[in-house]
Amino acid sequence: MELKVRQRGGIVVEYGDQGVMLDPTRNSHSYPTFVTHAHSDHAAAFKHPEREKYATPETYELLKAMGWNRLDNLNPVRFGDKVKLGDIEVRVHNSGHVLGSTQYEVNTPEGTVLYTGDMCTEDTFTMNPAQAVDCDMLIIETTFGSPMFQFPKRDDVAVEVYQWAVNTVLSGRIPVFTADSIGNAQEIISILNQYTNLPVVTAKSASRVTDVYRGVGYNLDSVDSKSDEGQELIESRKCAIVTPKRSKMVADKVEVALVSGWALLFRKKRVAFPLSDHADYRGLLGFIRRCKPKRVLTCHGGSMTKDFHNHVKRSLGVPAAPLSSRVETIRGPLMKNENRIQACSRQIVRTVRIPGFVYQPGWLVKEMGRQGFTPNETENSIEFLIEKGILKGTSDGVHLA
Ligand SMILES: [Zn+2]
Ligand SMILES: [Zn+2]
Secondary structure (H helix, E strand, O other), X not given: OOEEEEEOXXXXXXXXXXXXXXOOOOOOOOOOEEOOOOOOOOOHHHHOOXXXXXXOHHHHHHHHHXXXXXXXXXEEOOOOOEEEXXXXXXXXXXXXXXXXXXXXXXXXXXXXXXXXXXXXXXXXXXXXXXXXXXXXXXXXXXXXXXXOOOOOOHHHHHHHHHHHHHHHHHOOOEEEEXXXXXXXXXXXXXXXXXXXXXXXXXXOHHHHHHHHHHHOOOOOOOEEOOOHHHHHHHHHOOOEEEEEOOOOOOOOOEEEEEEOOOHHHHOOOOOEEOOOOOOOHHHHHHHHHHHOOOEEEEEOOOHHHOOHHHHHHHHHOOOEEEOOOOOEEOOEEOHHHHHHHHHXXXXXXXXXXXXXXXXXXXXXXXXXXXXXXXXXXXXXXHHHHHHOOOEEEOOOOEEEO
């Protein structure tokens, strides 16, 4: 039996006929499901109440605070826990990203896979750094996996943050920090609490999420914009506001700053603070080195970070590739399978010809079966074509993109 990893509506780790699903993006597999954290691009499994899910209680509380409902079938896990599922054992580690965020270490008799989820390798104002874990295959997120992303020292950013906030108040305007409700918002509150006497007013989901942080012992001093105290502070104009991105302003005469790792790209054009809850390029490479993997698979990146696997090969000498629908093992991809997927994909493209028509996967499996392809090969090929942007998936099936 071989340990296998691939992307198929999430990350699938398989050993023999057993497997686990990590951060699924749709309901593609019946394997036990693990969710790393409460950001919506990772937590989609919670849209399927019938599914058994493993996640931390903090992730659950944060999703509730963000307005998700029907969060049924949770098996709560904590850092250090081990979940035994037949021959597979999943261990839970801190990923340093946001409250309750985990990495999952999947142990099998053939070797170990570590999936980082989103992670941060630095000590931040709210989180302890991600823990490196010895593993054979490392599946690592690469949001900022390009040499152009090098975050300045956190303490220096913190100084910029509070100086800007205080100066803005002195000039008669209210400093507003737009930040992700989960993670960045709490770090800004923590910095302002630590360095200034400026009261902090939070808006909308940033308030509810901060309540969750407080509920597990974080000492964050802020009030909601709708409360009497919040209203008074906004009228006095002697406060800072922390609000989710893209939400309506709760005050006028404001000065707005962006808080995000992406701020590195916008700093010249607008007020933007590069305070990230992700590792930067060097953080990622250092983390990989400490995990000592035999093979690295990259995921969760964009066009700017698509070469990260080459950087891993060059600077660390570790074999690396982007995680895709092709099956990967510790020794490398299963090539035979890849040729089959390509042949099957060509066949599917020849078959799916009517623009806009939705083809059901079951029908395609039957059609491809006639050409000698297994259901598994057909499903992988569909996944491959979706990834390539040739097909689009809907809830009923797939159609030409
Ligand atoms: Zn995240
Ligand atoms: Zn993410």
